[in-house]
Amino acid sequence: MRSIVIAPRNVFCISVEAENISPDRFAPLKIEEIKKLIVWQGNRQKILSDLFTVDGEDSPSKAEDMAIRLSGDFSNVKRIGEGMTSGAIEVQGSAGMHAGNHMSGGILSIAGNADDWLAREMLGGRVVVMGDAGNYVGAGYRGEKCGMRGGEIEVRGNAGAYLGEHLCGGSIRVGGNAGDFPGAANQGGTIFIGGSTYLPGAEMSKGTINVRGETKVLPSFQKMEIAQIDGTDYQKYLGDLLENGKGELFVGVAVP
């Protein structure tokens, strides 16, 4: 494993776009070359070392052998790990918007919270967030017909609205609650929500949504039988009938 540590030089009041922080981009480069990778702050083009300290092993390696540790506050640093195909990024604090977007492999772990658009349009790999995630986890970006197509996302805390919008594959697991409209326009992915949420699966045509806690189900879902999953009773629904949907929605049956 080749390990590299990146830390912000100061607090960013203007957000930074740092899609070059990725195992794939770092792997073939020496430390001095990594420092010269382009980042943008607002509308100003800069190099990585203008804004961050970069330390670690100097000799290039394969992407799968890269471990990048982001130490400090990255909550205003966007697009961390964009399009990564392998290797690991460990964010020790919180990560800014669009972290892990388009990633197809490797592991992105975030110890704090993740901002909106976490792992949007993800293709594969694994994302773990210990804290909360913002809106549009694993969704498709504006105008896109497909969000996440593969891989796994796990959010241990709560997630925001439109969790997994336009999901076309892969799975998302949220330990806590999810905001409004999880799994909207789901076309084949799997969502598990440990807590409660509101109006899951609107316009879904395929895939599965599982809500353990309380939720309001849209009237365009057909009530089916009671199903047992992992020893828990769930009320099963089919929908969204407005879209001729064959999606499955399971809602935990509250224990009286």
Add this chain to the structure above:
Amino acid sequence: MIIRGGIVYDPSNGIFGEEMDLFIDRGKMVEEARGEEIDASGLLVMPGGVDAHAHIAGKKVNTGRIMRPDDSRLGTEPRNGVCRPSTGYTVPNCYAMGYRYARMGYTTAFEAATPILEARHTHEELQEIPIIDKGALTLFGNNWQVMECVRDKDLSKLAAYVAWGLRSARGYGVKIVNPGGGESWGFGTNVKSVNDPVPNFDVTPAEIIRGLAQANELLHLPHSIHLHFNNLGKPGNYTTAIETLDLLKDIKPSRMRQVVHVAHMQFSAYGGTGWRDFESKAPVIADYFNSHNHATMDMGQLLFGSATTMTADAPLEYGNARLTHNKWSNHDIELEESSGVVPMIYSRKMLVNAVQWAVGLELALLVDDPWKVLMTTDHPNGSPFVNYPEVVTLLMSKPKRDAEMASMHEQLQKRTGLGEIQRELDWADIAIMTRAAPARILGLPDKGHLGPGADADITIYNLKPEELDTSQDHSLVKKAISTAMYTIKGGVVVSKDGKILCTPPGRAFWVDAAVPQADTDRLMPDLQEKFAKYYSIQLSNYAVQDAYLPHANVIRAGLSIEPLQEVA
């Protein structure tokens, strides 16, 4: 400025691949000049490209942008030097349109469809497209006033309205889209043939088309009517195409040009009774064009990948939306038109798309006279204009066509005859189809050629036509014509090897046609009544003001300019 030693293709002046020097003075081609010299020894030199049919400005283009933020992500380039930021692929922002045309060696492009009511928006966007000269065709085919004049067989009032409409829209020519169909769509139906009556108007598409063609020639307009057929995009629609063209056979052109230009012929050359037995009828259409001289066409070539369909043919777009389950915009333009926008992905694995791809190429290869066929993709309906080099190389290389067809549905060979066509176009054909013919068809005497007095719009490609085998080396050709070595616009180098050097504003052409005052006087009460009763705006706020065309180039036409001249 002097351009030395290029291999020049200037078909309008009978020059086909001659080594010669070109001279430019104050933005015009001249016999002799001094100044800066560009060494073009052995390189391919042509007039600047002219695009006679593309959707580059106005409300439906902007609707496409609004509907497709996913598209805007595809073509982002940050600001750089003199360039403002670019976005988009099928529906680029205004700046990107100008830069991308210029990089490709194009210096003129016409927006193909603008309702009068939305012309102000079109001109606001055209003005923001840098570098290229432009103009906009004005929609008349579903207009209430037009249909009433046609119904009343009042040709002079119709001509007065067309002149007034062009003036109000600052428009260049008469565009007709699915005549009668757009109005029917207001009642949830469509016209199914040229003889199907339009609800509430007691006219047929055939009468609308003939009436507007007659008015067009009465007004002596530089361009002919520009027609998008009824039943466009439907299996079996080639019969509608032939029937419509036959309607116009006997009309005399008032200038040295066609009587009708057919927009994106590819979408109207289909056989079959449905999508299952969908097939090419390009040979029948090509035969018609080979045996008649009153019509020209542009290909409307379809290429695989992302496109955004946008047209005033609203019922067609409803069909597209139902077929693809994609996003759909539908729009009613008061007394004038309807329109729609639907994003589209064309796939080479889909037999229908593969047939459509073949139909466009067949048309261009089977029509003998290249002056009758323009190379277009009906941007962005068939493909974005940045893919013109792909179309050109397909037309120039049989091996390239064969390689493409080998990757498609095996049924394709049975549905089209493309595989048997041996013809490969040469640089003379391409110079005609992308420069000389569009300028002549539009009626732009200073465009598309390099004779004295022409606009000094010139493309120099980094390609030696005498050394390159366009049939075998098609990938080198494509690369060379994708990025011109020099694009010169109005005597100024605007792009060199893909880098934009300066961004002069282009001019906007429009046609001011004069009509007898008595005809206008008869017309105005009709219009006053319509604006009072139906329009959402006042008559006095309707016309586009000159402030929206700071670089206008007005072409005079009309009844009182010259007497009608019959062309032998």
